[in-house]
Amino acid sequence: MPSAEDICAHEGDNPSRWLGAVSTPIFQTSLFSHRDHDSGYNYTRSANPTVEAAEAKIAALEGAERAACFSSGMGAISSAILHFVRAGSRVVAHRNIYGPARNFLSAYLSRFGVETVFVSGNDAASFSAAMNTHTSLVYLESPTTFLFLAQDIRGIAAAARARGAATVIDNTWATPLYQKPLALGADLSVHSASKYLGGHSDIVAGAIAGKAELVESIVRSERDHLGACMDPHQAWLLTRGLRTLPLRMERHSENAHIVAAFLEGHEMVERLYWPGAATYPDQAIVEAQMTGYSSVLSFVPRFPLERVGAFLSALKLLEVGPSWGGFESLAIAPGIFMDDSVMAELGLPRNLIRIAVGLESASSITEDLDDALRAAVASPPLVLGVKGTKNA
Numbered sequence: 001m002p003s004a005e006d007i008c009a010h011e012g013d014n015p016s017r018w019l020g021a022v023s024t025p026i027f028q029t030s031l032f033s034h035r036d037h038d039s040g041y042n043y044t045r046s047a048n049p050t051v052e053a054a055e056a057k058i059a060a061l062e063g064a065e066r067a068a069c070f071s072s073g074m075g076a077i078s079s080a081i082l083h084f085v086r087a088g089s090r091v092v093a094h095r096n097i098y099g100p101a102r103n104f105l106s107a108y109l110s111r112f113g114v115e116t117v118f119v120s121g122n123d124a125a126s127f128s129a130a131m132n133t134h135t136s137l138v139y140l141e142s143p144t145t146f147l148f149l150a151q152d153i154r155g156i157a158a159a160a161r162a163r164g165a166a167t168v169i170d171n172t173w174a175t176p177l178y179q180k181p182l183a184l185g186a187d188l189s190v191h192s193a194s195k196y197l198g199g200h201s202d203i204v205a206g207a208i209a210g211k212a213e214l215v216e217s218i219v220r221s222e223r224d225h226l227g228a229c230m231d232p233h234q235a236w237l238l239t240r241g242l243r244t245l246p247l248r249m250e251r252h253s254e255n256a257h258i259v260a261a262f263l264e265g266h267e268m269v270e271r272l273y274w275p276g277a278a279t280y281p282d283q284a285i286v287e288a289q290m291t292g293y294s295s296v297l298s299f300v301p302r303f304p305l306e307r308v309g310a311f312l313s314a315l316k317l318l319e320v321g322p323s324w325g326g327f328e329s330l331a332i333a334p335g336i337f338m339d340d341s342v343m344a345e346l347g348l349p350r351n352l353i354r355i356a357v358g359l360e361s362a363s364s365i366t367e368d369l370d371d372a373l374r375a376a377v378a379s380p381p382l383v384l385g386v387k388g389t390k391n392a
């Protein structure tokens, strides 16, 4: 099997086909004319050579027969979910999946007679207990992105298969470098390529990977019908990002180890959530199914939510905002914009702070965190305003 480095450098690029261009050109065209010859391409919503170059790399990285790109992670996720449900279906999903995916399942699909049961356990028994004869889909996200809860992918996928249900997993946090869900029995691995795969905080993009027949079928039905196709320019930026994925992940992971150790030893930190930490509760699960740990982590400070705003404002190097997986370090506190009832339902500590560790020097990141932690304690507590409902 080719290495991830070789895949990212060369898979799907075809210089002899494109006048020797080592970088697949941007075919910024909506249609392909058939007057003089038939290239096999027809219309960019269905297929485009620049998009296919990105798809080839993602498929090879996932060890999949085929991958397909989408205009966003949510485009990929909603298309994948819709493929497996019809009126009367039951979906069994992990409780802590990405917020908009959770809303799509609970608030949106319920309009069409699709029921979702959310599970907080991490093993086959907890998921089996929630399945009934109408269960057509099990939807996982391992690790999840606020508390990094892991699920036993192999066991849960086998339990789903035994009942005739498919397993789809959001593999965004781990990336295909650190976790290959298809080899563990999942039917489809889905990604927000807006995060590490793109890696430069300059695109919103998504992808799915799995068996050729399944991915083709989703391309021909959900992607073509709903139209969440990838733009060629977006695909070119994604391919450009993918070329350095192994290099970037190595640094992200190295920096995360340093920042995690720093936070774990900090007097103003009560608890760290990160799969690479010695105190991580699902260690046996992640060790069995992951080969590395990426760089988004959370911690509970020894000060209340009322001082978390002061912590965020005191940061000088880290940006404050949603998303992650780019070059830049970021911080966000869900308690500032999420309702307390939702936080409680998801098991999120009220004053939780999430850090996306970027590619800056680790010492600059830890210094900035240290200064901000001290500034938060020295500041007067703030009165919180009305909370909104922003995504994170």
Ligand SMILES: *Cc1c(COP(=O)(O)O)cnc(C)c1O
Pocket: 072, 073, 074, 075, 098, 141, 145, 170, 172, 173, 191, 192, 193, 194, 195, 204, 205, 206, 323
């Ligand atoms: C960002 C994200 C998504 C959604 O992806 P978009 O590209 O923003 O649509 C899905 N899952 C996870 C885990 C994410 O972090």
